[in-house]
Amino acid sequence: MFDPKPYIRTVPDWPEAGVQFRDITTLFSNNQAFRQLIDAFVQRYINTEIDCVIGLDARGFILGAPIAYELNKAFIPVRKKGKLPFETIEEAYNLEYGQAEIQIHSDALKPGDKVLVIDDLIATGGTLNASCKLVKRLGAEVVECAAIVDLPDLGGSQSLKDQGFDVFSLCSYSGL
Template sequence: MVNPSEFIKQHIRTVPDWPQAGVQFRDITTLLQDPKIFRVLIDIFLARYADAKLDLVAGMDARGFILGSVVAYELNIGFVPIRKKGKLPFTTVSESYELEYGSATVELHTDACKAGDRVLLIDDLIATGGTMMAGKKLLERLGATVVEGAVIVDLPELGGSKLIQESGLSLFKVCDFAGH
């Protein structure tokens, strides 16, 4: 029997020198194109969170939307998008952070969650951890409890997963890749 994490890892495409020279980009779109692989991926998350007593799933822009909305639907709970600055039409709170290649800002509607909500924060990948930490801060600013962060891929050498865990947030990773 194949280990589900290894199965997923084997189907992630590596794109060399993108978005800049020296970077090995881990492309998860190959997981989404094949219905069997996509189902295995979603089932990994569902098995983990089936009994977690969550109120919401929050997905990070943009690939976290794909995973998060499907997981929320299957768990029969709401989904909250955390978007790049300027993309949400209602009143927002924002958080800026550093990326591997610069800086960015994400936003969340002020009514996206309420105090006491138990939220799963999901994205496709952890590199430096800035994106997930910004999402965590936004949700907590609105009074939610971020129960766990979840990703498909961890790039441990870039230090993001360590940063997230040091912040007190538990992190679930489907697989990891050495190097970046």
Template sequence: MSSAPRDPLISDPGAFIRAHIRTVPDWPEAGVMFRDITPLLANPKVFRVLIDQFVHRYFSPRPDVVAGLDARGFIIGSVLAYELGVSFVPIRKKGKLPFTTVEETYELEYGSATVEIHTDAVKPGDRVVLIDDLIATGGTMMAGRRLLERLGAQVIEGAAIVDLPELGGSQRLRDSGLPLFTLVDFEGH
């Protein structure tokens, strides 16, 4: 019995995923190398490999909740929550949620921002995976973690597709006690 030829890059899912991330120089400002994940989403095979990496990571033990950071964390987080059969919670930019919220303001590489979560989004004791597309300075993930913990949840791990270690965010998050799982690192920013 013959089998279909295997894509050699899929034997290394990180390399396969990395090969499908587009780098856009000088965006949103000069000197920045923007890591664009939209090609990962556009290719069904690549998207499946990407999601499977997170599903395998969190299948056992499963979190109670997956929280996604606005906006690309919604894409990965909602699919992950669906695949795991757990709740999904969005952490949104200020002014986007219609119910009672708590908010957290943080600094990012291009200024500051505020994120919010509904006050009833998680229950005390919920075990949460917090997910985004990329870790740069770590401000967004740190703010999301603080919001979840203010509501009594336990953030068991932060997760992202891309880490930009030179910007110090992943180290800052680890130093705060948050375990991290990322799929690929890129030098520079």
């Protein structure tokens, strides 16, 4: 399995002192590593029953679209509130200092659809949890939540598992 860690830059003390920010732009900017990254996800899901791939705004789009293309599945964006032009449903989630909302088109999924939900990183799990709630509200089923990086110390992957969702990441980092 592809290990993305050698291609991920750590930026100390960003966005605040004490945080070790895991910068995946260096992974995306390396054409060989980016291809291996997408191939790793495709290989994981090539024989899995999936109807569509949901990518979370915004870096989940970078992953979700090529994965959906390679799997010959639909790609569905989950966006920040106010970015989708048609009728939507929305779900609020907690941020460190407040709340935010994400949306999906109300006709994006059909009952019974099997969905892969993908984002770049699992921290507190707020965005992924909210996305899974949107999927369930539309009657679809989350096959798995996937990300490049898991930060298990922040509790997001465990929160997703506690709610019954399967979780996959290519690598994890302990500590902030």
